[in-house]
Structure formats: C-alpha cells, structure tokens
Amino acid sequence: xxxxxxxxxxxxxxxxxxxxxxxxxxxxxxxxxxxxxxxxxxxxxxxxxxxxxxxxxxxxxxxxxxxxxxxxxxxxxxxxxxxxxxxxxxxxxxxxxxxxxxxxxxxxxxxxxxxxxxxxxxxxxxxxxxxxxxxxxxxxxxxxxxxxxxxxxxxxxxxxxxxxxxxxxxxxxxxxxxxxxxxxxxxxxxxxxxxxxxxxxxxxxxxxxxxxxxxxxxxxxxxxxxxxxxxxxxxxxxxxxxxxxxx
Numbered sequence: 594x595x596x597x598x599x600x601x602x603x604x605x606x607x608x609x610x611x612x613x614x615x616x617x618x619x620x621x622x623x624x625x626x627x628x629x630x631x632x633x634x635x636x637x638x639x640x641x642x643x644x645x646x647x648x649x650x651x652x653x654x655x656x657x658x659x660x661x662x663x664x665x666x667x668x669x670x671x672x673x674x675x676x677x678x679x680x681x682x683x684x685x686x687x688x689x690x691x692x693x694x695x696x697x698x699x700x701x702x703x704x705x706x707x708x709x710x711x712x713x714x715x716x717x718x719x720x721x722x723x724x725x726x727x728x729x730x731x732x733x734x735x736x737x738x739x740x741x742x743x744x745x746x747x748x749x750x751x752x753x754x755x756x757x758x759x760x761x762x763x764x765x766x767x768x769x770x771x772x773x774x775x776x777x778x779x780x781x782x783x784x785x786x787x788x789x790x791x792x793x794x795x796x797x798x799x800x801x802x803x804x805x806x807x808x809x810x811x812x813x814x815x816x817x818x819x820x821x822x823x824x825x826x827x828x829x830x831x832x833x834x835x836x837x838x839x840x
Contacts, residue, residue: 649772738793749803
C-alpha cells in the first residue's frame, strides 16, 4: 500500500511539472512575440548633437566660400602686411611652372627653392598636368589642403577628447567648434587661398600629431641604467594643443 501511494504521488508531481513547463514555455513564446511587434526606440537627438551638426554644416558653407574668386587677392589694407601674395606663390611653384613652360625645373644662377623644398612643387606639377599652368589651379590645391586641415583638426581634437573621457560625459563639441573657428577665420581665409607652402606644412604637422596619439613610448629594459617608461599612448591634451596659423 505504501509503495502504491508513493508511485501515485510521483506520477502526480511529474504531471504537474510537465504542465508547468508547457505553460511557462507558452508564456515566454507569447512575450517574445509581443516584444517583436513593439516598435524599436528611436535615437534621441540631443541639443549637443544638434549643435555639433549645425557647426559642421556652417563650416562646410564657409569652406565653400574659400573656393570663390580664387584669382582675387586679399586687400592691400588688410591687418596682415605680408608680401607672400607678391613673391611666395611664384617662388615655391616656379619648379612646376618651369617644368611645363621650359621643359626643365632647374635654372642655373636663379633661385631654385625646389632643391630644398620639393614636395609642394611636385604636388603643383601633378595638378598642372591635368589643368595646365594657372594661378586658379595652384590656389585650388591650397584650398583642398585647407579642407584636409579641417578634417585632420577635427580628428585630432576628437582623439584628444576620447583620451580624456573624464572631461565630459557625452560627445564633446570641441572638434566641431575648432573646425568652425578655422573656417570662419579671416586670417585663414586670406592665406589659405594663396599658393604658398605653409598650409601644406600645417597639414603635415597635424598628421604627425594625430599619428603620435596612437604611438607608445619605447620600454627600456631593467638593468640598463634607465627606468622603465610607462606604456601609455603619447598624446597631447586639449589644453596643450597650440593653434597653428598658416603664416
């Protein structure tokens, strides 16, 4: 009699377990079906992200203004008394000009800066190969380099902000602000429309700084008389970046 009752009790318990598992599985399937039909939450546009997009759009508009009337020089009565618009454009680009006009870039006894500064006349020569020798083409190359300066400046400031996450709790506005300040600067507008060497130097410097943020210092082995350096990324902070001007 005791054996019968125990067998009957075990059968009842197992039947209740199967019923419970079946009902819980049906409820989970129903919940998953209902959740699949629920609309996914839309990303919320914050004021910071809206300002970020607004600043970048305004920068694009001012960058486009750099491309208008490239044959025009900035006024003589401007605050920046510089002779680059009279001399430097011809000096730094004379090797490319001579290559297409004379057939050779070197003139004995004349000023030949391409012997020491070959990169800029080489780039101008590539442009002149497709456009012919013209002041507009040379200045358009400088404006294109200024556009790259804006892009690299944005990436550099964003990289510095990412390496210092404690300064802000959300995406910083500093990269967009930097690009906006550069694009609206009358100083940059005046000198980045001239076919001179300095914008290219600024671009190469910014690229070097951006590359340095991804490098690690060399570790000195113990016992060589020098302490082991911490293996941290080399990077400038947002407070140590020095603004670079194209003149």
